[in-house]
Amino acid sequence: MPSHPAPRTQRAIVQTRYGAVRDVLALSETFPVRAPGPGEVQVHVRAAAVNPIDRHLIEGNRRLITRRRFPFSPLFDLAGVVTEVGDGVTSFRVGDRVHADNEVDGGGASEYVNVRAGLLASVPxxxxxxESAGLPLAAQTAMTCLDRGRVTFGTRVVVIGASGGVGHLAVQMARAAGAFVVGVSSARNREFVRSMGADEVIDRNEIDVSSALGPGSFDVVIDCVGGREQWVHARYVLRPGxxxxxxxxxEDGxxxxxxxxxxxxxxxxRRLRGAGPRGRNYVPVFLKASGDLLxxxxxxxxxxxxxxxxxxTLPLTLEGVKNALEESGTGRTVGKIVLRR
Incomplete structure (x- = not known):
């Protein structure tokens, strides 16, 4: 049993239907607190981060893939303190400081949320x-990109969107692996990307990747932006294989x-065209979050x-969540936006 049991209801920011962020988010004073089930851990949320996918899901852009039951408390990235553990959980105890990408159930915008133990890791x-809330989704995605790209010592890597949430972490991880890294970003973020460890930085608004870099000169291109042009330019700069x-x-609609x-x-x-040892391999990444990866x-x-x-950093309030989601939606965020209680 927890030393300080959670209440039966809580204050939570909830989504009531699909639509624009300003129209469909509301504050509930009586959102239910559910006891953790088998394999679950109840977390008192202390901070939560926004990601571009949050806004898409709220607006209903992904309802064909993932449908929500309303009311729903959004935001996947969260950090907090364990208040109760469900049956079968032995890896976490009440009072532990944890973080997670609660990949389906969200709940970062609530006070208490249940998270599958297999998604959690202790706060570093x-x-x-x-800071811990800002890591899970973006950092696990970046690490998956390096794994799928087989980035290691001496690998030559281009990171497109190098100043964003995933991009700035991918730059650092690639450099830590001993890779040579070129970051692609806007001119206003040039020094930031360099500070993350990029060996060179290309202004995406001034010159495209294929014009700036020689043919067949890189082993891996990590694309955090999207659009057909990224693939077209990458095929030019990637070596065979x-x-x-x-x-x-x-398309991002x-x-x-x-x-x-x-x-x-x-x-x-693209995968068929790039198959074989001489092809340029097309590797789409769809994150599967896990505590092991975290x-x-x-x-x-x-x-x-x-x-x-x-x-x-914004307050974890209704207005704070709305502002954070709107700012994230501009696509101009450097690093991460985090809400704190």
């Missing part, structure tokens, strides 16, 4: 809740049956090789 030593690793799509069919067709065609992130953070850059 020396880190507060704000190189890998284009992307977390984005050509509402997912319909037609757009899903186009996406599947595009992925299939522990690997923690190790890189605790070693001092990687840190999350929090560009802005």
């Amino acid at each position: 030593s020396g880190l507060g809740f704000v 190189g890998r284009f690793v992307t977390i984005a799509r050509d 509402v997912v319909t049956v037609a757009s899903a069919a186009r996406l599947l067709s595009t992925i299939t065609a 522990w690997r992130v923690n190790e890189s953070v605790e070693s001092g090789r990687v840190h999350v850059h929090v560009s802005r």
